[in-house]
Amino acid sequence: MPRYMIVRSFDCGESDMPVVGRRSREIVEDEFPEITWEHSHVVVDDDGNVRTFCVYGAPSEEAVRQHSTRLGRHVVDSIDEIVGDVTPADFPAV
Secondary structure, three states: OEEEEEEEOOOOHHHHHHHHHHHHHHHHHOOOOOEEEEEEEEOOOOOOEEEEEEEEOOOOHHHHHHHHHHHHHHHEEEEEEOOOOHHHHHOOOO
């Protein structure tokens, strides 16, 4: 199944994210069982607003967009298909 990196900008602060995260999970479980939410990195900008960098497994970019539309409270900055993963272990020191 394809995997996607979704970058989002939220209209809320860090203290609101537990509610948003729970809602995102409920939407996946109840309406989009074909989507797997792997993990998210959460950052807070200088104005206190949240941006997330999320990895999802999904059958299509459109499925990810539909989930995002249902979630609300944010704009999607980008969705990109992940073509691979690397770690420092993949590049041993010489």
